[in-house]
Amino acid sequence: MTQPRILLTRRWPEAVEARLAASYDVSRNVSDTPMDAAALAQAMRDHDALCPTVTDRITREIIMTEGRRARIIGNYGAGFEHIDLDAARDAGVAVTNTPDVLTDATADIAMTLILMATRRAGEGERELRAGAWSGWRPTHLLGRSLRGKMLGLVGYGRIARAVAERARAFGLEVAVHSRSRAEDVPVAAYHATLESLLRVADIVSLHAPGGAATRHMIDGDALAAMKPDAVLINTGRGTLIDEAALADALANGTIAAAGLDVYADEPRVHPALVGLPNVALLPHLGSATLETREAMGMKVADNLDRFFAGEAPLDRIA
Numbered sequence: 001m002t003q004p005r006i007l008l009t010r011r012w013p014e015a016v017e018a019r020l021a022a023s024y025d026v027s028r029n030v031s032d033t034p035m036d037a038a039a040l041a042q043a044m045r046d047h048d049a050l051c052p053t054v055t056d057r058i059t060r061e062i063i064m065t066e067g068r069r070a071r072i073i074g075n076y077g078a079g080f081e082h083i084d085l086d087a088a089r090d091a092g093v094a095v096t097n098t099p100d101v102l103t104d105a106t107a108d109i110a111m112t113l114i115l116m117a118t119r120r121a122g123e124g125e126r127e128l129r130a131g132a133w134s135g136w137r138p139t140h141l142l143g144r145s146l147r148g149k150m151l152g153l154v155g156y157g158r159i160a161r162a163v164a165e166r167a168r169a170f171g172l173e174v175a176v177h178s179r180s181r182a183e184d185v186p187v188a189a190y191h192a193t194l195e196s197l198l199r200v201a202d203i204v205s206l207h208a209p210g211g212a213a214t215r216h217m218i219d220g221d222a223l224a225a226m227k228p229d230a231v232l233i234n235t236g237r238g239t240l241i242d243e244a245a246l247a248d249a250l251a252n253g254t255i256a257a258a259g260l261d262v263y264a265d266e267p268r269v270h271p272a273l274v275g276l277p278n279v280a281l282l283p284h285l286g287s288a289t290l291e292t293r294e295a296m297g298m299k300v301a302d303n304l305d306r307f308f309a310g311e312a313p314l315d316r317i318a
Contacts, residue, residue, distance in 0.1 A: 016297030060087035107162035113259030147171030152201025210237035247272035
């Protein structure tokens, strides 16, 4: 029996590639560099499944490419804003993602950024590596303590809940803004509007989904509503923030600091952010543990196995 042909648009963890190779005719992008639209369209013609990552933009034109052979897009990642789901539905192409397995790793990175930004860890490391550290002194790189401060969570899904759990261990109080109040959020901790949360939070951590409805939800007006000593953290979607407005706010002292792991135009980072000392910048490390990346790949494999066996994939989103 002929094995289904699948294409991995980037290199995946070795254990996952080995599992897939045992059941499928696997094409690997051995250069591990982004594939352009023409290459992705050709992959849809030559393979039964396309397995992209969150950095691959799968447009209507790619999905509707003439001579398409692919019947399923097995996305390596929980986010799916980069895939035109309406086009997939129109074409009868299944789309799956990898929810649930990224929660702890991404929450850990959110806490890492909170600590880096509030304790000015990035500034300190850069100073030391540049040979500019002149030694300990009482007023050097003073940051802010976490205990007793208010962490405002924008969005309250699995990752936000995991961040809240970690934050409480550091002595932070937690407030939430989401579309509706979840049962595990006390009435006093819930803010029906984003502006209300921004005005009281010492640290704001973004966990909202991407898409047109949330694009630039943190803009100049939102930043102006925050406390001048507040810190903004984003491990959600890069499009949630107007990056030019954030750079201005950081440079002008509208807010004190920021910590970012995601960006609107990855891998490009807004140049005005790169030169600022009071922003911690990570290269999209939210899910970057071996255990998590393997679990993500195994979820894709599970979904492919079920699809090609004629069963419903567990994580189908289109």
